Amino acid sequence: MILRPRREDHLVIGKYTGKVIVGVGLLMVVPLLTSVLFAEWDTVVDFVISMSACFIFGFGAQYLCRTDKDLAWSHGLVVASGSWIWATILGALPHWLSSHEGSYLDAMFDVMSGYTTTGLYLLQDLDHISNGLNMWRHLLTYAGGQGIVVIALTFLFKGTSGAYKVYVGEGKDERLLPNVVNTARAIWLVSLAYLAVGTLALFGVALWLGQEPVRAFLHAAWVFMGAWSTGGFAPQSFNTMWYHSFAYEIVTIVIMIAGSFNFALHWAVWTGRRSEIVRNLETVSFAITLTLTTMLATFWLARAGVYPDAMALGRKVFYQLASGHTTTGFSTIFSKAFVTQWGTIGLLAVTLAMGIGASACSTAGGIKGIRVGVIFKSLIGDVRKAIAPESAVVRQHYHHIRTQWLDDGLVKTALTITVLYLVMYLVSGLLGVLYGYEFTAALFEGVSAGSNTGLSCGVTDPSMPAVMKLSYIVFMWLGRLEFMSVFALLGYGISIVRGR
Amino acid sequence: MSPRRTFGAVAVLALCCALVVPAVAFGLEAPTSGELVNEPKRFDGVRIEFEGEAIGEVMHRGADAWLHLNDDAYMLKNVEEGAPLGGFNSGMPVWVPGELADRIEVFGDYKHQGDVVRIEGVFNAACAEHGGDMDIHADSLEVLAQGRDALDPIRPWKGVTAVVLAVMAGVLWYADRRTRLRELRGLLRR
Numbered sequence: 045m046i047l048r049p050r051r052e053d054h055l056v057i058g059k060y061t062g063k064v065i066v067g068v069g070l071l072m073v074v075p076l077l078t079s080v081l082f083a084e085w086d087t088v089v090d091f092v093i094s095m096s097a098c099f100i101f102g103f104g105a106q107y108l109c110r111t112d113k114d115l116a117w118s119h120g121l122v123v124a125s126g127s128w129i130w131a132t133i134l135g136a137l138p139h140w141l142s143s144h145e146g147s148y149l150d151a152m153f154d155v156m157s158g159y160t161t162t163g164l165y166l167l168q169d170l171d172h173i174s175n176g177l178n179m180w181r182h183l184l185t186y187a188g189g190q191g192i193v194v195i196a197l198t199f200l201f202k203g204t205s206g207a208y209k210v211y212v213g214e215g216k217d218e219r220l221l222p223n224v225v226n227t228a229r230a231i232w233l234v235s236l237a238y239l240a241v242g243t244l245a246l247f248g249v250a251l252w253l254g255q256e257p258v259r260a261f262l263h264a265a266w267v268f269m270g271a272w273s274t275g276g277f278a279p280q281s282f283n284t285m286w287y288h289s290f291a292y293e294i295v296t297i298v299i300m301i302a303g304s305f306n307f308a309l310h311w312a313v314w315t316g317r318r319s320e321i322v323r324n325l326e327t328v329s330f331a332i333t334l335t336l337t338t339m340l341a342t343f344w345l346a347r348a349g350v351y352p353d354a355m356a357l358g359r360k361v362f363y364q365l366a367s368g369h370t371t372t373g374f375s376t377i378f379s380k381a382f383v384t385q386w387g388t389i390g391l392l393a394v395t396l397a398m399g400i401g402a403s404a405c406s407t408a409g410g411i412k413g414i415r416v417g418v419i420f421k422s423l424i425g426d427v428r429k430a431i432a433p434e435s436a437v438v439r440q441h442y443h444h445i446r447t448q449w450l451d452d453g454l455v456k457t458a459l460t461i462t463v464l465y466l467v468m469y470l471v472s473g474l475l476g477v478l479y480g481y482e483f484t485a486a487l488f489e490g491v492s493a494g495s496n497t498g499l500s501c502g503v504t505d506p507s508m509p510a511v512m513k514l515s516y517i518v519f520m521w522l523g524r525l526e527f528m529s530v531f532a533l534l535g536y537g538i539s540i541v542r543g544r
Numbered sequence: 545m546s547p548r549r550t551f552g553a554v555a556v557l558a559l560c561c562a563l564v565v566p567a568v569a570f571g572l573e574a575p576t577s578g579e580l581v582n583e584p585k586r587f588d589g590v591r592i593e594f595e596g597e598a599i600g601e602v603m604h605r606g607a608d609a610w611l612h613l614n615d616d617a618y619m620l621k622n623v624e625e626g627a628p629l630g631g632f633n634s635g636m637p638v639w640v641p642g643e644l645a646d647r648i649e650v651f652g653d654y655k656h657q658g659d660v661v662r663i664e665g666v667f668n669a670a671c672a673e674h675g676g677d678m679d680i681h682a683d684s685l686e687v688l689a690q691g692r693d694a695l696d697p698i699r700p701w702k703g704v705t706a707v708v709l710a711v712m713a714g715v716l717w718y719a720d721r722r723t724r725l726r727e728l729r730g731l732l733r734r
Contacts, residue, residue, distance in 0.1 A: 085698050086698050089703060090702070096706065096709035096710045100709065100712050100716055103717045103719075110723065143623055143624070144629070168623065168632060169616075169623045171618075171652060172623060172652060172653060172694070173654055254603035255601060281634075282612060282637065285637065286600070287603075288674055288675075288677060350670055351676045352676065356670060357676065359675045376677070378678060380581045380582060384582060385669070505631070505632065506629070507631070
């Protein structure tokens with residue numbers, strides 16, 4: 045029997061959703077100040093309108109939904125997934141008001157892409173947008189990488205018992221510290237420390253490359269945000285090809301790989317356990333699959349003779365593959381070049397890397413290295429069981445922060461989520477075919493959206509059918525929240541209609 | 545038609561002629577960036593002519609420099625000035641001697657419509673000198689149209705909306721805070 049949610053349930057969900065949306069409004073202070081600094085007055089007005097809309101929603105929801113009740117698990121999941129929808133609708137206002145979007149759906153596409161650290165976009169004439177709007181695009185992806193709920197947890201939630209339930213609802217379940225608000229703050233501490241170091245490194249390289257100081261600093265901060273959050277937004281339409289620099293590529297690769305690592309792994313390294321990097325199942329799995337997909341693409345492109353020498357070949361292949369596997373989406377080739385130069389096998393190698401993705405509880409998307417590792421370990425265990433004597437007890441273990449036994453429940457969960465990802469990838473590919481795109485290109489783009497990567501081979505375009513835009517929004521959302529929160533929201537909707 | 549509009553139309557027509565006529569007269573191929581990306585093999589190593597708006601900045605590297613030229617729907621007028629949306633930006637990176645690059649005075653960004661320039665050079669589908677980048681190595685550059693400031697005035701309806709919404713948000717914030725304080729005082733009294 046489905047229980048219909050009571051008034052108190054609606055109130056608690058409304059109250060906490062309101063808090064998250066106030067957080068989104070406060071986030072707009074940064075692009076607003078950026079626009080003031082550069083005297084971009086029309087953009088200033090856009091952000092005043094957008095912030096006010098967020099505050100009206102947020103304070104209004106908190107005023108109307110007054111309750112002392114704390115969050116239950118189901119509430120946490122619904123608040124997390126529901127907040128993302130409202131944050132997308134309201135966060136799209138600055139994009140839409142800028143006149144650079146073909147429709148409000150396009151603006152929402154870009155914002156969902158930012159929050160989910162995907163990096164696909166439909167904004168037109170990117171090379172002429174204001175610094176304020178560019179700041180908002182990159183801040184969206186930086187904040188989205190930590191999780192917009194984490195932001196609210198850090199600054200706006202006072203209690204902790206209910207907070208953990210919202211935190212888990214956003215696809216993060218690692219507690220770096222016993223208290224979840226302190227965990228959220230630790231995530232911010234790690235991210236802000238990297239922001240300072242990474243921006244400084246990119247700023248230094250950019251000055252050396254010939255950018256003037258103000259542009260060099262802005263580009264450094266934005267490219268850092270795009271790399272660390274594995275978002276892939278860049279300030280110019282040429283993406284990271286703009287810089288034509290091996291040094292810039294190296295720094296961005298280091299940042300995007302660091303960003304794709306589990307926050308728990310970062311915390312372990314920060315607290316002195318450096319060996320965790322080479323022992324952790326996620327990093328081992330990531331290293332193996334990145335090597336295999338890079339080898340596949342290198343072999344194919346060398347055979348096709350696309351690049352003039354081994355250096356150029358290695359540089360191009362490793363950058364696109366590292367970008368794809370960390371689900372960042374930075375690119376040093378034109379989107380269409382994936383089709384016109386890389387060909388079918390090149391496309392499939394990148395598709396595979398994007399589909400697997402990087403670490404759980406990080407800013408990255410995709411199936412995740414730990415699930416691939418767990419499934420592979422389980423397979424090895426089954427083979428060992430099959431060849432061992434009947435009386436033998438065969439148990440597998442794996443290392444993730446600590447050494448743990450591999451039990452059936454864990455394998456089942458890993459398989460369930462993996463199957464859900466694979467089904468989503470397949471559906472996205474078939475949808476593209478239905479609209480007349482080639483299967484490999486449609487699969488590439490669908491996997492890119494579902495795994496929150498953002499590499500494009502040219503399918504994502506303002507002229508793309510609205511149904512595909514809407515589907516990609518849903519795929520990005522599903523992929524980022526890893527299904528369960530979204531299913532909980534659907535269940536909540538069904539229980540309102542059909543519950544007793 | 546007002547004299548200002550007539551002047552504008554004549555200027556755009558003259559610029560279009562300037563972009564098209566030389567390529568026809570001297571027989572150099574003048575592909576668009578879209579054609580270059582879609583058919584890299586066909587143009588690889590071919591001397592071409594390319595026109596576009598200089599965007600962003602020039603990045604000097606020793607005696608040479610990097611430029612980026614956009615030949616998209618916004619090369620003559622950008623969205624802020626009221627140009628209709630015409631898809632993504634599209635352009636080509638150009639490697640050019642530094643002294644030629646310095647002829648460009650205005651680069652396109654939010655506040656500027658960049659100089660429109662014509663370059664001649666060799667297209668590389670995967671440049672051996674630049675780590676496999678797709679680019680054009682140019683040895684001539686001509687400024688066809690000077691760049692200018694691009695204005696983006698505040699629309700009145702936006703200003704009014706901003707004031708109304710900001711007042712509404714302030715009232716709700718005050719109401720929420722007052723109710724919360726009242727509840728807190730009630731709790732303390734108990």
